[in-house]
Amino acid sequence: MRDPETTELQGLPPRLPQWLARAVAPLPLAPLQPALALMLARISRAYPELYDRLGEHAEKRFGIDPTDLPFAFVLEPKPGRPVVRAVRELPEGLDASIRGPLAGLIGMAEGTFDGDALFFSRVLWVEGDVAAALALRNAIDDARIDFDNILLGGFAPLATRLSDALRKRVRSLPALPGGRAWN
Amino acid sequence: MELICPAGTPASLEAAVEAGADAIYCGFRDETNARNFPGLNFSREELRKGIAFAHRHGVKVLVAINTFARAGSFELWQAAVDDAAAAGADALILADLATLDYASRRHPDQRLHVSVQAGAANPDAIRFYVEAFGARRVVLPRVLNVMEIATIVRESDCETEVFVFGGLCVMEEGRCSLSSYATGKSPNMNGVCSPASDVAYTERDGRISSTLGGFTINSFGKNELAGYPTLCKGRFATPKGSGYIFEEPVSLDAAVMLPALRDAGVTALKIEGRQRGRAYIAEVVRSFRDILSGLDKGQTASSAGLAAMAEGQTGTVGAYRKSWR
Numbered sequence: 251m252r253d254p255e256t257t258e259l260q261g262l263p264p265r266l267p268q269w270l271a272r273a274v275a276p277l278p279l280a281p282l283q284p285a286l287a288l289m290l291a292r293i294s295r296a297y298p299e300l301y302d303r304l305g306e307h308a309e310k311r312f313g314i315d316p317t318d319l320p321f322a323f324v325l326e327p328k329p330g331r332p333v334v335r336a337v338r339e340l341p342e343g344l345d346a347s348i349r350g351p352l353a354g355l356i357g358m359a360e361g362t363f364d365g366d367a368l369f370f371s372r373v374l375w376v377e378g379d380v381a382a383a384l385a386l387r388n389a390i391d392d393a394r395i396d397f398d399n400i401l402l403g404g405f406a407p408l409a410t411r412l413s414d415a416l417r418k419r420v421r422s423l424p425a426l427p428g429g430r431a432w433n
Numbered sequence: 434m435e436l437i438c439p440a441g442t443p444a445s446l447e448a449a450v451e452a453g454a455d456a457i458y459c460g461f462r463d464e465t466n467a468r469n470f471p472g473l474n475f476s477r478e479e480l481r482k483g484i485a486f487a488h489r490h491g492v493k494v495l496v497a498i499n500t501f502a503r504a505g506s507f508e509l510w511q512a513a514v515d516d517a518a519a520a521g522a523d524a525l526i527l528a529d530l531a532t533l534d535y536a537s538r539r540h541p542d543q544r545l546h547v548s549v550q551a552g553a554a555n556p557d558a559i560r561f562y563v564e565a566f567g568a569r570r571v572v573l574p575r576v577l578n579v580m581e582i583a584t585i586v587r588e589s590d591c592e593t594e595v596f597v598f599g600g601l602c603v604m605e606e607g608r609c610s611l612s613s614y615a616t617g618k619s620p621n622m623n624g625v626c627s628p629a630s631d632v633a634y635t636e637r638d639g640r641i642s643s644t645l646g647g648f649t650i651n652s653f654g655k656n657e658l659a660g661y662p663t664l665c666k667g668r669f670a671t672p673k674g675s676g677y678i679f680e681e682p683v684s685l686d687a688a689v690m691l692p693a694l695r696d697a698g699v700t701a702l703k704i705e706g707r708q709r710g711r712a713y714i715a716e717v718v719r720s721f722r723d724i725l726s727g728l729d730k731g732q733t734a735s736s737a738g739l740a741a742m743a744e745g746q747t748g749t750v751g752a753y754r755k756s757w758r
């Protein structure tokens with residue numbers, strides 16, 4: 251019963267070019283580890299209300315898979331002792347996994363993309379415990395994490411300039427087929 | 434016409450205020466509200482702060498306590514009513530007769546709205562809510578066309594609020610058992626249709642299948658657009674073929690109907706989506722604020738231009754133009 255007055259358009263995040271995925275593929279993941287751990291520790295200290303929203307799901311193991319990069323992350327938000335690991339492939343036995351292009355995942359975390367809209371357009375997909383994935387998504391959306399500050403700590407003005415430059419770079423990448431440019 | 438906007442979190446409430454809402458509706462983090470999703474909704478403290486923030490910006494907050502009270506647990510609904518009133522809610526949105534009765538006796542000065550969940554779809558039903566509980570506004574079910582709405586407005590001593598954008602519930606609200614059948618949890622009592630805890634997605638050969646309570650309800654090819662995993666938007670095999678038989682993945686977009694709804698005498702326009710992220714809230718509210726400003730200058734919009742936010746990336750005017758009953 252589709253209405254004759256229907257309208258159809260899209261707004262999709264861009265996918266990173268394949269050359270970039272190929273270029274970073276041989277790099278070792280170990281050097282990423284300390285930076286990731288520091289970032290997660292900062293987030294869990296600066297945004298304790300995240301845990302109220304996560305509730306029972308804070309103890310679960312999440313897979314975050316940027317589908318346009320040759321690696322993924324395993325996240326355990328556990329209050330007081332959060333853990334994040336970069337992995338080549340998501341292991342078996344995770345509670346929930348969220349998959350999508352890096353720009354979509356970052357945009358959702360920053361609040362520039364709506365998770366449901368990305369789901370409707372098949373850009374983003376969830377496997378496993380859907381309730382846990384939703385709780386994580388909603389907790390992050392509410393927290394309004396200032397990634398500029400989290401990423402580069404005290405160097406906030408420099409961080410803002412750097413991340414603006416990065417965002418511009420990402421926006422200039424081609425959008426997914428059928429989609430328009432990010433923002 | 435007032436613009437009534439959803440908020441599932443304090444961040445969304447602030448986004449809606451900043452985007453130009455006249456009023457925000459939200460609910461507590463429990464089964465008393467019909468968007469009882471994981472990680473969503475307000476604690477008592479968050480509601481108090483949210484109301485204070487909205488009031489500082491001249492925006493009202495309406496608190497939805499719009500599920501049907503479970504026998505033996507009525508104190509949960511009573512506490513929600515008392516706490517929302519104490520927090521300074523501008524109105525309570527209620528559906529259950531017992532909850533309406535409690536609120537009207539215990540808080541006689543509190544403004545009460547009849548939730549869409551009550552399914553009050555004719556002047557007689559609305560008159561009952563007005564006479565029995567002093568209801569000041571009714572949120573109309575998404576099953577009426579504009580002429581029916583105009584009749585209701587004419588014959589009712591009560592403000593009316595109608596949905597103009599967002600997810601559609603194709604049954605007359607408050608009267609669907611599809612999700613209850615599949616999951617054992619009722620949308621109208623537990624506050625969530627197709628609970629996330631009962632939904633699963635599996636991928637096989639590039640196709641993604643969605644299941645609810647173990648029943649496969651849909652399957653999407655690689656580039657096929659998706660909708661919410663509700664049974665009403667499932668694909669069914671019938672003797673006449675397979676496909677969507679209740680509703681396709683599609684969202685309401687009644688932007689084109691705003692002049693007709695204004696002429697029908699509607700008081701307030703409601704945006705669905707307390708379960709959505711703040712990106713949705715900001716974009717949809719801003720778009721409808723612009724359309725309403727244009728309407729004041731005599732301009733009309735053919736659509737809200739928000740298909741990217743819609744299920745199946747597709748909009749429909751739903752029942753507003755239907756000629757059947």
Ligand code: SF4
Pocket residue numbers: 601602603604609610611612620626627663664665666
């Ligand atoms: S299954 Fe569909 S019609 Fe029934 S309550 Fe859920 S959304 Fe509404």
